[in-house]
Amino acid sequence: MPGSDVLDPTALLRAAGLKVTRGRVAALVALGEHSHSSAEQLHTHIAAGGVPMTLQAVYLSLQVLTEHGVLRRIEPAGSAARYELRVGDNHHHLVCTGCSRVVDVDCMVGEAPCLLPADAHGFSVQETELTFWGVCPDCAAQAATTREEGAA
Amino acid sequence: MPGSDVLDPTALLRAAGLKVTRGRVAALVALGEHSHSSAEQLHTHIAAGGVPMTLQAVYLSLQVLTEHGVLRRIEPAGSAARYELRVGDNHHHLVCTGCSRVVDVDCMVGEAPCLLPADAHGFSVQETELTFWGVCPDCAAQAATTREEGAA
DNA sequence: GGAATTTCTTGAATCGATCAAGTCTCCACG
DNA sequence: CGTGGAGACTTGATCGATTCAAGAAATTCC
Numbered sequence: 357m358p359g360s361d362v363l364d365p366t367a368l369l370r371a372a373g374l375k376v377t378r379g380r381v382a383a384l385v386a387l388g389e390h391s392h393s394s395a396e397q398l399h400t401h402i403a404a405g406g407v408p409m410t411l412q413a414v415y416l417s418l419q420v421l422t423e424h425g426v427l428r429r430i431e432p433a434g435s436a437a438r439y440e441l442r443v444g445d446n447h448h449h450l451v452c453t454g455c456s457r458v459v460d461v462d463c464m465v466g467e468a469p470c471l472l473p474a475d476a477h478g479f480s481v482q483e484t485e486l487t488f489w490g491v492c493p494d495c496a497a498q499a500a501t502t503r504e505e506g507a508a
Numbered sequence: 509m510p511g512s513d514v515l516d517p518t519a520l521l522r523a524a525g526l527k528v529t530r531g532r533v534a535a536l537v538a539l540g541e542h543s544h545s546s547a548e549q550l551h552t553h554i555a556a557g558g559v560p561m562t563l564q565a566v567y568l569s570l571q572v573l574t575e576h577g578v579l580r581r582i583e584p585a586g587s588a589a590r591y592e593l594r595v596g597d598n599h600h601h602l603v604c605t606g607c608s609r610v611v612d613v614d615c616m617v618g619e620a621p622c623l624l625p626a627d628a629h630g631f632s633v634q635e636t637e638l639t640f641w642g643v644c645p646d647c648a649a650q651a652a653t654t655r656e657e658g659a660a
Numbered sequence: 661g662g663a664a665t666t667t668c669t670t671g672a673a674t675c676g677a678t679c680a681a682g683t684c685t686c687c688a689c690g
Numbered sequence: 691c692g693t694g695g696a697g698a699c700t701t702g703a704t705c706g707a708t709t710c711a712a713g714a715a716a717t718t719c720c
């Protein structure tokens with residue numbers, strides 16, 4: 357029964373004109389289960405899933421998939437690159453300054469009203485990237501605990 | 509006559525409670541003349557200005573100045589970190605996908621109307637970062653030339 | 661099922677940035 | 691003006707993330 361999972365990795369690869377290999381399928385599956393993971397995290401998840409694959413192969417697959425538009429690569433300042441399945445666009449990211457966790461944030465105001473520069477300095481603008489920085493609940497709790505201990 | 513240049517480096521350092529050293533002054537002057545430069549570019553500029561300083565010292569100064577809020581550090585995906593004097597806030601950046609050149613872009617819609625996430629997933633949002641990606645005039649011209657040559 | 665192409669493995673190398681220890685500079689005090 | 695101590699700078703090594711290169715294995719088309 358196809359379509360049981362998020363999306364059929366094989367179909368995705370075929371649609372992108374790419375060979376269907378164990379590594380790429382594993383990368384897509386892992387990313388479907390753990391979105392916004394780094395290459396190393398994916399490598400770990402893939403290994404845990406019982407698929408033997410080197411870290412370099414993960415990098416290679418991610419690079420190819422990104423180049424073919426199957427994945428999107430995000431590179432928050434101060435942490436390794438993270439990847440996500442290119443599902444519906446039009447969302448942005450919220451990054452934790454503590455643990456670098458990334459979550460999706462829907463674009464509030466529908467499309468791109470205020471998301472074009474006033475003066476583009478002659479540039480032809482192709483893309484707008486919106487990133488929110490904050491503290492995730494876990495890190496906030498941890499910080500509170502640390503403060504209490506420090507005060508005690 | 510103070511204030512002749514963009515801003516007096518010495519005053520900036522004193523205001524931040526930092527020692528006034530040759531290296532820091534040189535870094536500030538270089539940044540004033542070449543905003544959005546990387547550490548290595550600044551190192552080159554400083555050396556060209558006749559101030560002997562190692563690259564590591566540049567990194568160190570930039571780090572300290574950033575931590576003390578004198579500078580802002582921006583890290584566009586795919587290029588080295590860049591720095592700018594923290595003048596009036598409320599502007600964003602436009603990065604060239606070809607040469608990684610960075611230019612300032614004023615925040616159009618005044619403050620932050622659409623710049624808060626709809627659902628923060630429990631995060632306490634501290635900052636919003638808006639980056640535009642495009643092709644600068646130079647790179648566009650170069651691309652056009654290359655295409656012509658390819659076609660000829 | 662077999663051959664050609666592409667991918668994956670193994671190992672090294674790169675780039676940007678940081679760390680560590682010793683020396684020197686800046687600045688306050690005498 | 692001279693000296694002492696904290697902090698900054700130099701030198702050299704190290705690190706993390708990522709990429710490159712060459713040979714071995716897998717995938718696809720026929």
